[in-house]
Amino acid sequence: MKYAYYPGCSLSESAKEFDVSVRAVMDRLGIELSDIPDWTCCGASAAEPVSRLMNYALPARNLAVAEKDMGGMDVLAPCSACYLNLLKVNREVVADRHLHGRVNEVLAASGLTYRGEVRVRHLLDVLLNDVGAAIVAQKVTDGLAGMKLAPYYGCQILRPYRVFDDPGKPTSMEPIITALGAEVHEWDCGNRCCGASLMVGHRDVAMRSVAAILAEAEGADAVVTVCPLCQMNLEAYQAQAVRMGGRRVPVLYLSQVMGMALGLGEDGVQLGKNLTLTAGGRKRITTRAWRTEVQPGGEAGRQEGENNLNKGASHV
Amino acid sequence: MSDVTSQTWTPATDEYQAVLAGLRETVGACMQCGTCTASCPNEFAMDISPRRMWRMIQFGMLDEILESRTFWLCSSCYMCTLRCPRGLKLTSAMGALKRLARLDGSPRARKNGAFYEAFMADVEANGRVQEASMMNGYFLRRRDPTLPLSFIPLGLKMLSKGKLHLPSHAQRGRLGPMFAKARQMEVGS
Known part of the structure; x- marks a missing residue:
């Protein structure tokens, strides 16, 4: 299987570890990614407040290049905002003849045109529906038995378009987490907004969401996500979030935990690039300390059933 | 032009x-x-x-x-x-x-929209968002000298992880013609 890969700006900068681990994991799963040549920014959620036309033309440019140069391959986007912006072109622009004409007029300034024939896919969609959890399970060399992961989907891969998951109660990460040998942390925060770019201009508002999400992660060994902005918000502000009732927990990309289970090593997993994962936290993950974690009761070893009961009791 | x-x-x-x-x-x-x-x-x-x-x-x-x-x-x-x-x-x-x-164009709109403006200005100049130069543009637009201080902890963390660097010029100017065209069309719409 081959995809036109659209990494997006975050994955080239603050979320470098997401990019590296996605490429390494996909390679291990036998999937070929080839970058869209000279791809440019999709506009994220900053284009819509500034220009309606550029909000469509920025992502459309990348689809136009993929359509022209990449033989109709599906475009694979790992970032939520990139995915939604690209998908929005297919859903809103191509379906509206007037708007489609205007967007193509903008694209013509760069000698491009987009007919609307490229399919846009999110990483999670491809992992679940093209690769399949069974193939992932076959490739696991270093299972994550005993690790409890809280799946955090964020917003824009689920909404407004229902494509591969239930926008109100998402589950698409669960088969993959289970295939890695890990356990799913049950919670209701998987699709709750992290505040997104409000963290820059209205931090007090976004912090409330972050603290609430981190508080609900109680009992999980890590939160796993597929969105670079969610990962940054949930990870980089934990010191403040703790003061507002959140708790400290590693926030990793799904591709990073997949890389751990597929035996990729630090080159492919890049835990060292996570912003606030401390040396101690990293050591606990790489040495799989969750397996022998000492429980508050003092007993070593983690008996799953009993452990869950203990956790329940501490909440009551 | x-x-x-x-x-x-x-x-x-x-x-x-x-x-x-x-x-x-x-x-x-x-x-x-x-x-x-x-x-x-x-x-x-x-x-x-x-x-x-x-x-x-x-x-x-x-x-x-x-x-x-x-x-x-x-x-x-x-x-x-x-x-x-x-x-x-x-x-x-x-x-x-x-x-x-x-x-x-009220002062309140300029303050609240500063992040979006800085983001788009960076996209227009560099083709891809460069986080360091985008945040610089944001601070300049906000005209609040104390604001950058609240981002120092995050900036230092990013620096220590090798995530801050000078803008890449690989895609510089690539989006200029599209931005100019869209501006022309939107003013006339």
Whole structure:
């Protein structure tokens, strides 16, 4: 299987570890990614407040290049905002003849045109529906038995378009987490907004969401996500979030935990690039300390059933 | 470069009217059930609830709308759009309100829109967003010398992880012609 890969700006900068681990994991799963040549920014959620036309033309440019140069391959986007912006072109622009004409007029300034024939896919969609959890399970060399992961989907891969998951109660990460040998942390925060770019201009508002999400992660060994902005918000502000009732927990990309289970090593997993994962936290993950974690009761070893009961009791 | 394309994104009455007409159409069928307000994660910080905002658009209460901070607090989570029983594109309406305020050009709009402006200016210049130069642009637009201080911890963390660097010039200027064309078309719309 081959995809036109659209990494997006975050994955080239603050979320470098997401990019590296996605490429390494996909390679291990036998999937070929080839970058869209000279791809440019999709506009994220900053284009819509500034220009309606550029909000469509920025992502459309990348689809136009993929359509022209990449033989109709599906475009694979790992970032939520990139995915939604690209998908929005297919859903809103191509379906509206007037708007489609205007967007193509903008694209013509760069000698491009987009007919609307490229399919846009999110990483999670491809992992679940093209690769399949069974193939992932076959490739696991270093299972994550005993690790409890809280799946955090964020917003824009689920909404407004229902494509591969239930926008109100998402589950698409669960088969993959289970295939890695890990356990799913049950919670209701998987699709709750992290505040997104409000963290820059209205931090007090976004912090409330972050603290609430981190508080609900109680009992999980890590939160796993597929969105670079969610990962940054949930990870980089934990010191403040703790003061507002959140708790400290590693926030990793799904591709990073997949890389751990597929035996990729630090080159492919890049835990060292996570912003606030401390040396101690990293050591606990790489040495799989969750397996022998000492429980508050003092007993070593983690008996799953009993452990869950203990956790329940501490909440009551 | 022609006169038209060398203009910046200046307010134009036509564009303002076009955004307003689009907004009225988007929320015209709102029946005031309040599902949007109940679904909004940031409603607690808004001065006017999303439900009331749609009514104010229907009534054309433009001054009151532009004084509100409500739409600046939309984080584009699309929960209201998902749940709206009338199927209205409410998140897009919040985006259109931000554009309307931007065209209005009040100091409040300049402050609240500074991040989006800095982001888009960086995209236009570099083709891809460069986080360090984008944040510099944001600080300059906010004109608040203490603001950068609150980002120092994050900046230092990013620096120590090798995530801050000088802008890459690989895609510089690639989007210039498209931005110029869109500007020309939007001013004339």
